[in-house]
Amino acid sequence: MRNTVACVLVSALAAGCSTPAVEQPAEPAYPAAQSWALDDGVVTETEYRTAIDGFVSCMRKFDYDVTDPVLSPIDGLTLLYDLHPTGDPDTWNKNLDGCDSSFVSQIEPVYVEARTQVMEPSLRDATAQCLAERGADLGGEERNVKNFVDTTGNSDNIVMRCVSDAMKRLFPDYPGFLKIRW
Amino acid sequence: MVARRTQPRPVLRLAVATTALFSAFALVPVQSAQAIGNNRDVSRSCGVNHVASGRYSNTSAWAQTTRVSGNCSGTLGAGLRASDGYTWPRVNGNRDSAYTQRTDSAGFGSGMHWGCLDCNVTYS
Numbered sequence: 001m002r003n004t005v006a007c008v009l010v011s012a013l014a015a016g017c018s019t020p021a022v023e024q025p026a027e028p029a030y031p032a033a034q035s036w037a038l039d040d041g042v043v044t045e046t047e048y049r050t051a052i053d054g055f056v057s058c059m060r061k062f063d064y065d066v067t068d069p070v071l072s073p074i075d076g077l078t079l080l081y082d083l084h085p086t087g088d089p090d091t092w093n094k095n096l097d098g099c100d101s102s103f104v105s106q107i108e109p110v111y112v113e114a115r116t117q118v119m120e121p122s123l124r125d126a127t128a129q130c131l132a133e134r135g136a137d138l139g140g141e142e143r144n145v146k147n148f149v150d151t152t153g154n155s156d157n158i159v160m161r162c163v164s165d166a167m168k169r170l171f172p173d174y175p176g177f178l179k180i181r182w
Numbered sequence: 183m184v185a186r187r188t189q190p191r192p193v194l195r196l197a198v199a200t201t202a203l204f205s206a207f208a209l210v211p212v213q214s215a216q217a218i219g220n221n222r223d224v225s226r227s228c229g230v231n232h233v234a235s236g237r238y239s240n241t242s243a244w245a246q247t248t249r250v251s252g253n254c255s256g257t258l259g260a261g262l263r264a265s266d267g268y269t270w271p272r273v274n275g276n277r278d279s280a281y282t283q284r285t286d287s288a289g290f291g292s293g294m295h296w297g298c299l300d301c302n303v304t305y306s
Contacts, residue, residue: 083271084286085264089266089268093268105271105272105274106257106274164238177271177284181273181275182279
């Protein structure tokens with residue numbers, strides 16, 4: 001009995017005196033509204049598309065103008081759309097946040113992160129040319145934004161600038177609202 | 183009998199100094215949203231992120247959040263707020279980066295940056 005009590009006391013003391021883990025805020029659980037796609041830890045292409053469609057429908061229910069989503073040539077994964085804010089800005093912001101957190105805010109990054117980004121070839125070549133003209137020493141194997149950033153260091157945001165310029169020139173009808181991760 | 187005047191005890195001096203220090207901070211105004219281009223490193227307990235924003239033209243603005251150092255595991259976020267108050271959707275990236283850009287005629291305002299999904303926003 002005394003040994004048992006001693007063991008319990010020692011364990012309690014050990015737990016109380018253990019070195020705390022490095023302080024980092026734990027990522028919050030995702031919104032319940034997105035759990036249907038995130039619960040199993042995998043977001044399929046269909047689930048991502050459904051989430052984006054849900055966001056677009058949500059915004060259109062408020063009579064906001066949102067263009068039909070199109071596949072981003074920048075990564076071959078993200079769906080892009082344009083939004084045209086109207087009405088009271090605070091109301092717009094509240095509705096936007098509501099639709100985003102209800103449908104897609106955490107589904108999209110999980111979907112994209114699980115896959116390999118591949119830039120559309122003409123965009124890739126135009127980006128590479130733009131970077132070379134600015135003195136970047138490329139390896140010729142770059143296939144996505146991360147490759148370009150790793151090769152050039154992206155000083156002065158040069159990679160994003162070249163991607164942006166190439167997008168406007170080659171895909172002028174595509175949405176101007178871009179979402180990029182690398 | 184005249185009471186002898188004594189020096190405040192050290193702990194009292196510390197309390198007074200601490201109170202004065204906090205009062206001074208309380209008088210410092212909360213940093214308001216900065217115009218686009220207030221690019222800088224932002225430190226957190228787990229590491230350092232770089233927040234940046236800018237414009238490519240009169241109709242194109244961008245905002246970017248990138249990890250500089252440390253072992254922060256949070257998902258970085260980037261967003262844009264126009265000068266008329268409208269915001270664009272927050273782009274949640276990964277632990278290394280998040281970038282967003284808009285092309286429209288709205289006036290430029292601020293870049294918006296998050297170090298994790300539940301972090302407060304920082305403006306650039």
